[in-house]
Amino acid sequence: MSGLTLRFKAPATERITLDGITPSKLAALSAHEIGKLNVGIEKGGVALGDAFDISGSAGDTLTIEGATSEIDFVGGGLDSGTIRVIGNIGSFAARLMTGGKIEVRGNVGDYLASGSTGGMILVSGNAGDNLGGVATGDRFGMLGGTVVIEGNIGARAGDKMRRGVIVIKGKTGPGAGSRMIGGTMWAEGGFGAEPGLMMRRGTLIGPSVESLLPTFVDCGKHDLVILRVIARYLKETLGHLAPKPMPLFVQKIGGDTATIGRGEILLPAA
Template sequence: MSTLSFTLRQAPTQALDLSALIPSRLAGLSTSDIENLTLGDDPHMPRVGDIFAVSGSLTDAVAISGNSSFLDYVGAGLDGGSITVEGRVGNYAGRGIKSGKLTVSGDAGAFLASGAKGGLIHVKGSAGDFLGGARPGDKFGMLGGTVLVDGSVGERAGERMRRGVVVAKGKFGAAAGSRMVGGTLWTEAGFGAHPGPLLRRGTLIGPSVEVLLPTFADCGHIDPVILRILSRYIADTLGPLAPKPLPAQVRKLAGDRATIGKGEILLTA
C-alpha cells in the first residue's frame, strides 16, 4: 500500500490546522494542489508546501513526520483509512473522527477525540486535558469510537462525553468524567482527585480513586455481566494492546448524587 508522506521542513511558530490532511480530502489532488492547501481558515496562513515536504502517493494512508505541539486538528474528521504521526501533536487531534485509525507516536494536546463518532485513536505517549471532552459551544464531547492512551491523561477527561470508550494505561487526572452523560473511561493506573463531578450516566473503571467526592454512594461488590462483554469488545478492538480482562467482581460507587446519580465508578482492586 502506498502512503502519502508529509515531512516537516521547519518547526512551525504558530498553531496550524491540519484537518485538510486526511485521505478523503486529499483524494484526486496532485502534489502541487496539496502543497497549495492552506493550513487554516485565514488565507494568509502558511500553505502545506511552506511547512511540509510532500512525497509518495495516496491510497488510504497518510504519514506525518513532525514533532510539534503547533500541529492542531491532526486527523480531525477522519472518515476512513489511516493517519500515522511520528512525534507529538497539538490540540484537537482526532476531533470528529468517524472511522479509520489515527496513531500518534508521541504526546497529544488538549481535546483529543473531541466530538469523535467512531474510529480508533492510539496515542503512544500521554494526552492533555479534556480528552473526549466538549469544546466550548459543543453540546456533547465524544459520541463514539475508541481511544487508547499508553501514558497518562490530563484533567477533566470525558467532559460531557456521551458514548465511546477511552482506555488509558496510565492515570487519569482530576475530575475525570466531569458532567459525563454516557460512555466508558477505563484506567489501569487509577483516577486522580474527585472523578465524576456531576456525572449523570456512564462508567468509570479503575483500580483506585485518589480522593472521592462525598456525593458517591458505596454499593458494595457486584458482578455485572456487562463487564465481561466490555472486556471482550476491547480485546477484539485493540488486540494485543488491550488491557487485562476485568475481574469477576468490582466495587461499585454510584453517583453523582448531586445530579440524577445514574453513573458509576467501578473499582477493580
C-alpha cells in the same frame, strides 16, 4: 497500500492546522493542489507545501513525520484510511472524526477526540486535558469510537462524553468523567482526584481512585456480567492493548447524586 508523507519543516512561523487534511480528501486532489492547501491560522495563511516536504502519492495512508506540538487538528474530520504521526502533536486532534484510524508515536495535546463519532485512535505517549471532552460551542464531548492512551492523561477527561470507549494504560488527572452522559472510561493506572463531577450516566473502571466526591455512594459488591462482556470486547478489538480484566467481584460506587446519579465507578472489591 499507497500513501503520502508530510515531513514538517520546523520551526513554523505560526501554528499549523491540519483540520480536514485526510487521506480521502488528498486522494481527490492533484499534487499541485495538495501543495497549495492552506494550513496556517493567520490572515496570510501558510501553504501545505511550505510547511511540509511532501513525498509519495495520495492514497489510503497519510504519514506525518517530525511532528511537533505546533500542529493542531491532526485528523480533524477523518472519515476513512489511516493517519500515522511520528512525534508530538498539539490540540484538537481527531476533532469530529467519524471513521478510520489515527496512530501517534508521541504525545498529544488537549481535546483529543472531541466530538468524534467513530474510528480508532492509538497514542503511545501521554494526552493533555479534556480528552474526549466537550469543546466550546458543542453540546457533547466524544460521541463514539475508541481511544487508547498508553501513558497518562490530564484533567477532565470525558467531560460531557456521551458514547465511545477510552482506555488509559496509565493514570487520569483530576475530574475524569465530569458531566459524563454515557460511554466507558477504563484507567489501568487508576483515577485522579474527584472523578465523575455531575456525572449523569456512564462507567468509570479502574483499580483505584485518589479521592471521591461526597455525592458518590457505595452500592456494595457485585458480580457484573456486563463488565466481563466489555473486557472480552476490548480484548477482541485491541489485542495486547486491552486492559486486564477486573476481579470477579467489584465495588460499585454510584453517582453523581447531585444530579440523576446513574453513573458508576467500578473498583476491585476489598
